[in-house]
Amino acid sequence: MLLLTYGLGLIGVFLEHTLAQSVPSFSKNVSDCPGYSLHTLQESNTGLTAQLSLAGPACNAFGTDYQNLTIQVTYETDTRLRVRIADSENNQYTIPESVISRPAAPAISFTNSSDLIFNFEPSPFAFWITRRSGPNSAPLFDTRLSALPETPIPPVITGDESTALDGFSLVFEDQYLQLTSSLPHDTNIYGLGEVIASSGFRRNVAVSGGSIQTLWARDAGDPVDANFYGNHPVYLEHRFNETINEAQSHGVFLFSSSGGDIMLLTPPNAKQSLVQYRMIGGILDFYFFSGPSPVAVIEQHGALVGFPSWIPSWAFGFHQCRWGYASLNETMEQVQAMRAANIPLEVMWNDIDLYHAFRDFTSDPVSYPGEEMRAFIRELAANNQHYIPILDAGVPHATNTSDVYDPYTRGHELDVFVKNPDSTEYIGQEWPGYTVFPDWFANATQQWWTEALKNWSDGGVEFSGIWLDENEASSLCQGSCGTGADLNDTSIPSVLPGTPGNPVPDYPECYNSSISGPSGNITINGTLTCTNSSALVGLSARGLGAGAQTGIDINAPPYAIHNGNGDLSDHTLATNATHAGGIVDLDVHNMWGLMEGKATHLALQDLQPGKRPVIIARSTFPSSGKWAGHWLGDNFSTWQSLYYSIQGILQFQIFNIPFVGADTCGFHGNTDEELCNRWMQLSAFVPFFRNHNQRGAISQEPYRWDSVANASRTAISIRYSLLPYWVTLFANASMRGTPPIRALWYEFPTEPELFAIDQQFLVGADILVTPVLSPNISSVEGIFPGRGQVTWRDFYTHAVVKASNGTATLSAPLGHINVHIRGGAALLMHAKPAYTTTESRAGPFSLLVSLESHSNAFGTAYLDDGLSNPPAESRNVIFSATANELKISSCGNFIVGQKLEALTILGVTNKPSKVSAGGKNLQSSNWGYLPDVQELVISGVSVDLNGAETTIAW
Numbered sequence: 037m038l039l040l041t042y043g044l045g046l047i048g049v050f051l052e053h054t055l056a057q058s059v060p061s062f063s064k065n066v067s068d069c070p071g072y073s074l075h076t077l078q079e080s081n082t083g084l085t086a087q088l089s090l091a092g093p094a095c096n097a098f099g100t101d102y103q104n105l106t107i108q109v110t111y112e113t114d115t116r117l118r119v120r121i122a123d124s125e126n127n128q129y130t131i132p133e134s135v136i137s138r139p140a141a142p143a144i145s146f147t148n149s150s151d152l153i154f155n156f157e158p159s160p161f162a163f164w165i166t167r168r169s170g171p172n173s174a175p176l177f178d179t180r181l182s183a184l185p186e187t188p189i190p191p192v193i194t195g196d197e198s199t200a201l202d203g204f205s206l207v208f209e210d211q212y213l214q215l216t217s218s219l220p221h222d223t224n225i226y227g228l229g230e231v232i233a234s235s236g237f238r239r240n241v242a243v244s245g246g247s248i249q250t251l252w253a254r255d256a257g258d259p260v261d262a263n264f265y266g267n268h269p270v271y272l273e274h275r276f277n278e279t280i281n282e283a284q285s286h287g288v289f290l291f292s293s294s295g296g297d298i299m300l301l302t303p304p305n306a307k308q309s310l311v312q313y314r315m316i317g318g319i320l321d322f323y324f325f326s327g328p329s330p331v332a333v334i335e336q337h338g339a340l341v342g343f344p345s346w347i348p349s350w351a352f353g354f355h356q357c358r359w360g361y362a363s364l365n366e367t368m369e370q371v372q373a374m375r376a377a378n379i380p381l382e383v384m385w386n387d388i389d390l391y392h393a394f395r396d397f398t399s400d401p402v403s404y405p406g407e408e409m410r411a412f413i414r415e416l417a418a419n420n421q422h423y424i425p426i427l428d429a430g431v432p433h434a435t436n437t438s439d440v441y442d443p444y445t446r447g448h449e450l451d452v453f454v455k456n457p458d459s460t461e462y463i464g465q466e467w468p469g470y471t472v473f474p475d476w477f478a479n480a481t482q483q484w485w486t487e488a489l490k491n492w493s494d495g496g497v498e499f500s501g502i503w504l505d506e507n508e509a510s511s512l513c514q515g516s517c518g519t520g521a522d523l524n525d526t527s528i529p530s531v532l533p534g535t536p537g538n539p540v541p542d543y544p545e546c547y548n549s550s551i552s553g554p555s556g557n558i559t560i561n562g563t564l565t566c567t568n569s570s571a572l573v574g575l576s577a578r579g580l581g582a583g584a585q586t587g588i589d590i591n592a593p594p595y596a597i598h599n600g601n602g603d604l605s606d607h608t609l610a611t612n613a614t615h616a617g618g619i620v621d622l623d624v625h626n627m628w629g630l631m632e633g634k635a636t637h638l639a640l641q642d643l644q645p646g647k648r649p650v651i652i653a654r655s656t657f658p659s660s661g662k663w664a665g666h667w668l669g670d671n672f673s674t675w676q677s678l679y680y681s682i683q684g685i686l687q688f689q690i691f692n693i694p695f696v697g698a699d700t701c702g703f704h705g706n707t708d709e710e711l712c713n714r715w716m717q718l719s720a721f722v723p724f725f726r727n728h729n730q731r732g733a734i735s736q737e738p739y740r741w742d743s744v745a746n747a748s749r750t751a752i753s754i755r756y757s758l759l760p761y762w763v764t765l766f767a768n769a770s771m772r773g774t775p776p777i778r779a780l781w782y783e784f785p786t787e788p789e790l791f792a793i794d795q796q797f798l799v800g801a802d803i804l805v806t807p808v809l810s811p812n813i814s815s816v817e818g819i820f821p822g823r824g825q826v827t828w829r830d831f832y833t834h835a836v837v838k839a840s841n842g843t844a845t846l847s848a849p850l851g852h853i854n855v856h857i858r859g860g861a862a863l864l865m866h867a868k869p870a871y872t873t874t875e876s877r878a879g880p881f882s883l884l885v886s887l888e889s890h891s892n893a894f895g896t897a898y899l900d901d902g903l904s905n906p907p908a909e910s911r912n913v914i915f916s917a918t919a920n921e922l923k924i925s926s927c928g929n930f931i932v933g934q935k936l937e938a939l940t941i942l943g944v945t946n947k948p949s950k951v952s953a954g955g956k957n958l959q960s961s962n963w964g965y966l967p968d969v970q971e972l973v974i975s976g977v978s979v980d981l982n983g984a985e986t987t988i989a990w
């Protein structure tokens with residue numbers, strides 16, 4: 037830490053200035069903002085506190101400068117450092133503990149052991165963060181003017197002057213806060229969201245372009261490079277020093293619900309890149325996570341905001357949904373058709389077709405009668421299947437006495453709805469017509485919400501989980517716009533897709549409906565030639581440095597670009613909509629979806645005590661993962677959406693919302709056979725696996741085409757056999773924040789050729805997925821991390837991949853997804869994957885061991901009942917192989933009913949002369965050896981996973 041000197045003279049000058057200036061006028065220019073000087077420093081054993089005073093005349097750039105700020109620096113753990121800068125008057129909005137609770141203040145001192153060190157200079161005040169373990173390397177974060185490039189810097193978006201940069205002083209005004217940090221030139225940044233970035237999973241910090249992450253929840257169907265549903269002001273940065281082959285990651289999280297822009301760019305001719313925060317409210321409450329591995333950064337973020345909720349094992353099954361199942365009969369037909377086609381269906385869903393007049397908490401008395409719903413859902417339950425309905429954000433404003441709608445009446449009585457500034461109810465418009473919106477800050481909202489959910493379930497819709505839609509919150513008119521929803525008028529200002537006048541015309545890139553017809557059929561490797569190569573996701577994007585830049589061209593969607601809405605109040609609650617206690621929506625807009633998810637989770641805990649709630653939410657915020665999972669929203673039936681789904685899934689792992697997936701086969705537009713085939717296979721390796729479709733588009737359930745049915749059966753069978761692996765990965769997420777899905781570089785952080793890869797991903801550490809992301813091809817190029825030091829074996833054939841220069845061209849006919857197991861892995865599996873996860877769990881276990889260097893493997897499996905919340909008992913089984921033997925041991929109190937009955941050990945160089953289990957030699961009929969793939973197959977054993985250590989030797 038540096039010593040400081042006080043800037044008292046400047047404070048005096050400034051005081052006079054503000055007193056003279058009674059009416060602020062906004063200069064819209066930060067170039068002459070004076071910054072702050074630090075004084076009144078008090079150090080403690082957990083950090084320091086000091087005052088900051090404006091260091092010159094107020095600039096009043098986009099608001100009124102605060103004269104006095106308080107900075108608190110807290111070494112919260114050895115890996116987490118908090119730097120909180122707030123107005124000393126405490127006027128600015130801060131997120132209350134009741135919404136997001138954070139760990140208590142540290143009880144012991146980390147100031148001398150923390151790997152992160154806060155350094156500062158007092159005047160003008162600036163700080164920088166370094167590592168204790170690398171004091172001489174570039175700071176992780178550095179706000180010193182001397183570290184930043186010259187200004188002015190031309191606009192990040194050509195032609196948009198508001199994206200130019202001019203002045204890097206700390207600005208802290210009531211409506212504008214700005215802080216800028218230097219970053220190493222072209223560093224690797226991941227996260228900041230929610231976004232679909234044309235640059236790929238690695239954010240664009242390049243000279244040409246850069247990125248702007250706008251923080252404002254918005255109902256927009258999967259736009260590229262624009263803000264939409266969720267807001268996550270956290271990034272993961274990775275630095276690799278080639279000279280010393282050292283790779284370290286760290287994280288930076290701004291804890292703010294305010295709207296804002298976060299800009300990433302490399303100014304022309306600059307030696308460094310930079311990140312600039314431009315917030316329109318709140319305070320600057322930064323957390324720094326030291327990693328140094330990327331997985332550790334994600335865990336450290338989770339430890340702060342909350343680890344993901346426990347997921348019941350059934351939620352890993354396959355989910356089927358669509359908008360447009362006109363009746364319960366049509367819904368039931370899907371369940372039957374899936375069964376008839378022998379394609380596993382675990383969870384059936386309904387969209388808003390379920391509702392009476394589009395009203396939340398209802399089912400239509402004619403098309404979805406309550407008692408028939410009850411019978412249907414109970415029959416599902418009897419078959420180990422589940423049901424999840426949609427729940428929209430807007431609640432009908434039904435005031436007509438001849439049209440009583442209890443959820444509104446009761447909510448009005450309990451005073452739970454968002455208000456106008458004059459205390460009348462704020463009325464927006466959604467599918468049911470005029471609507472009000474729950475105010476999660478009001479005292480009685482939780483009680484009302486729980487009651488409404490209970491009444492819905494009691495009325496026949498006996499849901500297992502809840503799907504939260506439109507919760508940005510979406511409103512289709514601007515401002516408080518009308519009154520008195522009634523059954524006769526559910527008109528919204530649009531025609532539903534699939535209704536006469538609004539057909540769904542779009543097909544995937546390269547699809548030619550004049551050849552292939554309206555059923556979405558296309559012939560793989562047939563007569564179609566795709567001339568629009570810009571639509572394809574090419575492998576030329578791979579490799580260090582090239583990824584981001586070429587990625588932009590390859591992935592630029594010619595048709596799918598949606599810009600932000602402009603006005604903050606457009607298409608959502610107005611910024612002046614008022615919450616209990618006088619909070620305006622401007623400050624808390626970004627948390628509506630989080631707060632709804634939390635209230636729904638707490639309601640389900642009440643209604644289904646002891647069970648793990650399954651909630652899928654559209655709008656999310658830091659800590660949403662504690663309460664809900666997420667789907668990637670209203671995507672498109674396109675190859676590009678298929679590709680973009682991978683970066684979305686990777687992003688939400690950083691946000692600690694790991695239970696995530698895309699609308700498989702695509703939502704907007706018509707899918708086709710080939711795309712749906714590839715997508716069903718890809719999503720089988722993604723946490724949340726749901727096929728969902730737009731109203732009016734051609735049907736896309738997996739049984740609709742023979743090839744898709746086959747591909748789905750194959751992939752789902754693998755998924756269900758790997759359930760113990762999924763359950764283990766998610767237990768680690770819930771206990772430690774460990775991300776289940778990983779970018780390749782997380783496991784191989786010193787291999788820069790992986791830093792931009794987002795066409796492949798890892799499930800855990802051990803399963804590498806290489807999907808096909810383009811039409812009309814039957815091979816795919818894959819990169820195989822480890823630079824030849826890691827053995828990768830084909831999941832199906834068990835053959836070792838021959839990857840020259842780290843890449844291999846893999847055969848990928850339609851219906852085949854390439855999956856590889858890492859050498860050194862030991863995966864516990866269900867030996868008999870069945871129609872449902874429950875039946876799969878009831879069968880015996882098998883074990884797949886992939887030896888590295890012909891001797892070593894290690895794996896663990898977490899086992900519990902898959903339902904209890906929190907888990908009652910669990911058991912951790914450990915598999916450890918060294919030269920010619922495998923030891924199996926376990927600890928915990930959960931009694932595993934099923935035995936381990938089969939083992940496959942890959943990488944056994946020579947045929948063993950004998951094989952033993954628990955010291956007893958096995959009969960030769962109980963094992964076999966395949967020399968081509970060096971595979972030892974053992975059957976006829978029955979290993980008790982609860983028992984003492986068992987050794988299998990060969």
Ligand SMILES: *[C@@H]1O[C@H](CO)[C@@H](O)[C@H](O)[C@H]1NC(C)=O
Binds near residue numbers: 103104
């Ligand atoms: C700022 O703090 C100084 C003391 O350091 C105090 O005299 C002054 O009134 C404060 N200004 C405001 C606007 O609170």
Ligand SMILES: *[C@@H]1O[C@H](CO)[C@@H](O)[C@H](O)[C@H]1NC(C)=O
Binds near residue numbers: 173174278279
């Ligand atoms: C890499 O490490 C070397 C040796 O410590 C150091 O001299 C060099 O500055 C580092 N490079 C970067 C880009 O940090």
Ligand SMILES: *[C@@H]1O[C@H](CO)[C@@H](O)[C@H](O)[C@H]1NC(C)=O
Binds near residue numbers: 363364403404405
């Ligand atoms: C469902 O189908 C059955 C038999 O076809 C029919 O009797 C019933 O009315 C239908 N129900 C609805 C809600 O359409």
Ligand SMILES: *[C@@H]1O[C@H](CO)[C@@H](O)[C@H](O)[C@H]1NC(C)=O
Binds near residue numbers: 436438439522523524
């Ligand atoms: C709906 O319209 C019908 C016929 O026009 C009318 O009788 C009824 O009162 C209306 N219902 C409501 C709730 O306004």
Ligand SMILES: *[C@@H]1O[C@H](CO)[C@@H](O)[C@H](O)[C@H]1NC(C)=O
Binds near residue numbers: 477478479616617
């Ligand atoms: C909530 O209830 C408490 C205690 O009854 C009361 O003091 C407070 O004013 C209420 N808050 C709101 C926002 O209604």
